[in-house]
Amino acid sequence: MQFSVLVETRLRDGVADPEGATIERSLPALGFDGVSGVKVGKAFRFTIESADESSALAEVDDMCQRFLTNPVIEDASITVTALDGATA
Amino acid sequence: MAAVVGVVVFPGSNCELDVVEAVRSLGGEGRLLWHGDASLGGVDAVVLPGGFAHGDYLRPGAIARFSPVMQAVADHAAAGGPVVGICNGFQVLCEAGLLPGALQKNAGLKFLCRPETLRVEAGGTALTTGIEVGTELAIPINHFEGNYTCEPETLAELQADDRIVFRYVDNPNGSTDDIAGVCSAGRNVVGLMPHPERASHLLLGSTDGVPLLRSLLVTAGALTA
Numbered sequence: 566m567q568f569s570v571l572v573e574t575r576l577r578d579g580v581a582d583p584e585g586a587t588i589e590r591s592l593p594a595l596g597f598d599g600v601s602g603v604k605v606g607k608a609f610r611f612t613i614e615s616a617d618e619s620s621a622l623a624e625v626d627d628m629c630q631r632f633l634t635n636p637v638i639e640d641a642s643i644t645v646t647a648l649d650g651a652t653a
Numbered sequence: 654m655a656a657v658v659g660v661v662v663f664p665g666s667n668c669e670l671d672v673v674e675a676v677r678s679l680g681g682e683g684r685l686l687w688h689g690d691a692s693l694g695g696v697d698a699v700v701l702p703g704g705f706a707h708g709d710y711l712r713p714g715a716i717a718r719f720s721p722v723m724q725a726v727a728d729h730a731a732a733g734g735p736v737v738g739i740c741n742g743f744q745v746l747c748e749a750g751l752l753p754g755a756l757q758k759n760a761g762l763k764f765l766c767r768p769e770t771l772r773v774e775a776g777g778t779a780l781t782t783g784i785e786v787g788t789e790l791a792i793p794i795n796h797f798e799g800n801y802t803c804e805p806e807t808l809a810e811l812q813a814d815d816r817i818v819f820r821y822v823d824n825p826n827g828s829t830d831d832i833a834g835v836c837s838a839g840r841n842v843v844g845l846m847p848h849p850e851r852a853s854h855l856l857l858g859s860t861d862g863v864p865l866l867r868s869l870l871v872t873a874g875a876l877t878a
Contacts, residue, residue: 576757580802581827583760635712635748637755638802 575606656873659696663706675853688720698735698873701742714748735779743844754803760827790861792847799846801828
């Protein structure tokens, strides 16, 4: 089956995010008050061929651990969605 | 025979010739190695130079760690051979798991290119053999992602085992514990963000990098002796 995958990575809690902090400090200058907790991360979108949803998830999780994130500083959240009409 | 220092060239490396020239000026032989080769060709020491290996895509060092040469570098390190990562090379060594921690974007988000004062904090490593602890050296930095970050447990281990090799006297980038360079448990793998090869001749404004590179040649020569 084919699955659509969205991987979002962000800096782990406790790791300084200078990019997020700079954006947060800049927002009030444009009139956007009351914004807090800005975090900057990356998003990866792709499709993957896999037997079922759990094997797709396991494969993407492995990919995140070994390549897409640096686990020392980053976390990832993974969303896997079966593509309509795809057959094994 | 002169110690041979292999300098790995990745697509996007840009400090390899500076390292080769600095090594040569100290009586060693610098030899370029291609990242796609699985062998180090019998060199005595390895340097991963500065630059932007594989365009720094994904994260600095994230793709370089999969280059064929990296298995040979890991084997050389495991056998006790000297391995030094300078700037981007330090990032590669961290991504490859040959050194702990990670290099994050600089606090303040500025690309920093200027001399910094480092304090030698640990002796007996590939870069600090024969150098007195406490020595201060003026050596240029040139990076955007040089903010050393690690888990509290890793930091405690580095401190306890005397593996923080260099600290910034005036922390320019937000690095944890002012760290500018660390070494492996065996002390033969060293990574640092500053560029000793850019402080290796009076014409460059400083010769403070010379003792570090000389230490590398000493440890490289000792291997073949």
